Amino acid sequence: MKFISFPRREWNYIKRELRKRGFSTTVRCCKEPGKYKKGDICKTPWGDLIKIASVKRYKQAESIPTWKKMDKKMKISVKIGEIYGNSKWDYIRYKLKK
Secondary structure (H helix, E strand, O other), rough: OOOOOOOHHHHHHHHHHHHHHHHEEEEEEEOOOOOOOOOEEEEEEOOOEEEEEEEEEEHHHHHHOOOHOOOHHHHHHHHHHHHHHHOOEEEEEEEHHH
16 A cells, blocks of 8 residues: 655645545645555544545646646745756555545
């Protein structure tokens, strides 16, 4: 089983999203594009198991569906992918594993 990390400041938001909407999303760049595949089961830092529902690759950060919802820190983090991730971002949708 894979482990998937998230910034600690996002944990409560993600947990609420999973319980309220049944899914959440994340963006992976740098060394992580290609790491997660549809169907993968991953353990979160707070102990939940999630199932990867879909993975879509983007080559422009501004094309990521949640770009406009990201705060300044998130956008800075994502833009690092231009330098260290060869301008590749995986937009991952996941849900709680039942």
